[in-house]
Amino acid sequence: MITEIIDKEKQSKLNPEEVLKELMAGNQRFTQAKMHERDYSSQIEKTKGGQWPQAVVLSCIDSRVPVETVFDQGVGDIFVARVAGNFENTDILGSMEYSCKVAGSKLVMVLGHEGCGAVKAACDHVELGNITHLLKNIEPAVEATKTDGERSSKNDSFVADVVENNVKLSIERIREKSPILKEMEKNGEIKIVGGVYSITTGKVTLL
Numbered sequence: 001m002i003t004e005i006i007d008k009e010k011q012s013k014l015n016p017e018e019v020l021k022e023l024m025a026g027n028q029r030f031t032q033a034k035m036h037e038r039d040y041s042s043q044i045e046k047t048k049g050g051q052w053p054q055a056v057v058l059s060c061i062d063s064r065v066p067v068e069t070v071f072d073q074g075v076g077d078i079f080v081a082r083v084a085g086n087f088e089n090t091d092i093l094g095s096m097e098y099s100c101k102v103a104g105s106k107l108v109m110v111l112g113h114e115g116c117g118a119v120k121a122a123c124d125h126v127e128l129g130n131i132t133h134l135l136k137n138i139e140p141a142v143e144a145t146k147t148d149g150e151r152s153s154k155n156d157s158f159v160a161d162v163v164e165n166n167v168k169l170s171i172e173r174i175r176e177k178s179p180i181l182k183e184m185e186k187n188g189e190i191k192i193v194g195g196v197y198s199i200t201t202g203k204v205t206l207l
């Protein structure tokens with residue numbers, strides 16, 4: 001039973017490579033049904049005075065991608081920013097800068113996922129209320145994706161490629177729009193990585 005949390009000292013000894021390894025190991029525990037048992041009451045008690053998370057994950061809102069669970073992480077372990085289609089915007093960039101520069105996280109992960117409804121809607125150029133505006137953020141990935149087949153959500157391999165491109169382009173824009181994160185990455189203080197979660201297997205694959 002895990003009662004430990006990441007405290008300031010523990011966080012300061014972590015490096016981006018180790019944090020990435022731990023998240024991927026956590027994902028393996030998740031897919032192999034070997035997840036840590038946690039004493040959440042104890043973790044709540046120990047984190048009430050502050051937080052020193054090891055990573056920030058930018059994920060889709062999809063209910064099939066419960067981020068802490070798929071990486072087998074507990075209370076106080078990771079920050080999670082979520083928006084349909086897992087793209088960055090000013091507020092999310094600010095959240096990531098807070099996570100890394102202020103709160104000491106060592107890893108930024110952009111996590112797309114298989115069968116993403118937001119990506120599918122962007123592929124189909126859906127227009128509906130505020131969704132129209134949201135989908136504009138995914139359009140560059142749709143435009144950047146080549147296919148010999150149909151350019152719509154009916155084409156599974158096209159959708160899968162747009163999911164990947166959307167993660168890659170989000171990472172490029174994070175570096176472009178956040179001099180803080182770019183500098184931290186250059187100094188080796190953080191790593192910025194992308195992954196895709198399979199809703200079929202529960203596995204995260206790094207890009």
Ligand SMILES: [Zn+2]
Nearest residue numbers: 060062116117
């Ligand atoms: Zn999604």
